Amino acid sequence: MNTIATYFDAFNRNDTEAMIACLAPNVAHHVNEGKIREGTEAFRAFSAHMSRCYREELTDIVIFDAEGGTRAAAEYIVNGTYLETDEGLPEAKGQTYRLPAGSFFSLEDGKITRVVTYYNLADWVAQVS
Template identity: 75%
Template sequence: MNKTIEQYFAAFNAGDIDGMLACLADDVAHHVNEGQIRLGKEKFADFCAHMERCYKEELTDIVVFEAQDGTRAAAEFIVNGTYLVTDDGLPEANGQTYRLPAGSFFSLRDGKIIRVTTFYNLADWTRQVSA
C-alpha cells in the first residue's frame, strides 16, 4: 500500500485530523460526494471538523490500488458509522448506526495527496439512518 495513503487512512481511523492534514499538499482539491470541491488544507480541515461533530466513523476492509508511477491511487472500503448530530438537510440524528460501502480516488505529487475524491451511495445511507 502507498505509504501516504496508509498514513491518511490510519489518521482517519484514529480521528487524527492533523495526521490527515500532514498527508495533504497545501493546494489539495477535496471532491466531496454530493458536494462542492473544497480547495486547500484549511477547507479540508473545516470539513473534517464538521464531520467529526456529526459522525463517528471507522473504515474497515480497506483495499488500495496504486498506479505504477505512484501518482494515483484508489481505495475501496466499508464505512462503519454512528450518526451523532443532525447534519443540515439530512434526516434527524439520534445515534443511528450505518454500514456503507465507499471508495476514494487520490492524486499524489511528491509524496503528498493533491486530490481526494470520495464516493458512496447517499440514498443507501439515508435509508439506513431513517429506518
Template identity: 70%
Template sequence: MDVINRYYAAFNAGDINGMLDCLAEDVVHHVNEGQTREGKEKFRAFCEHMNRCYRENLTDIVVFSAEGGTRAAAEFTVNGTYLQTDDGLPEARGQTYKLPGGSFFSLRDGQITRVVTYYNLADWTAQVS
C-alpha cells in the first residue's frame, strides 16, 4: 500500500505535511489511550504536540492490506526518546524506549480516512519511569 508506506516515511522524517498529504480531509484519528480527533487540523495539532514531547522512529514496519484496498494494518517497533513531560505522564528526562506498536487504517480514493494506533502504555510507562 503506497499511501501507508508514504505515511510512515513522512512520520520517520518528522514531516507532518507529508503525513497530512496522505490523509483525507475528514480523517478520523483514534489515539491510543486518548480521544478521537476528526479532521486534518486536529491531526496536525496532535502531531505537533507529539513532536514536542517525543522523538520517535519506527522500524520493522510490516504493512498488511485487505482485498479491495479499503483497509490496511501495520505493525512496527517504536524507538523513541521522551523529550518533554506530557500531561499526566512521568517526568521527561531524555529517557529512551522501545516497544511494539500497530495501526489500522481505512482508505478511500488513495487517501487514509481512519487511523487507529495501539501500543502498550504500561510498557512505555515502565520504561520511562
C-alpha cells in the first residue's frame, strides 16, 4: 500500500497517529477555508478537533500518483455525521452529509510534506442546515 492509501486507511479508522506516521515532521496542512497548519503537532490538534465535531468515512477514493512519486492527488466522497457544533457553523444535531472532496499531496522520501484539501463548504452548510 502506498503512503497516500495508508493515510486514507488510517483516516477511515480514525487513527490520527497512523496518519501522522505518513507525514513529514514539517508537514504543511492546507485546510479548506482555513489557515495553513505547520508540523505534526498542529495536525494532531486539528485532527482532535475534527474527531470531536465530525465522524467521517471516505468512500469512492481514487488516488492519482504523479510520475516520480513526489506528487499525488485523490478524489473521494466524505460521508459524515455532524456531532458537535463547530465555531461559526450551523448547530450540530447529528445531521448526516455526503460531500465530494479532493486532496493534493507533495511527498519526499515516502512522507507527505503537504496536504491540501478542498470541498464545497456551501454544499456542506446546505446539507446540515
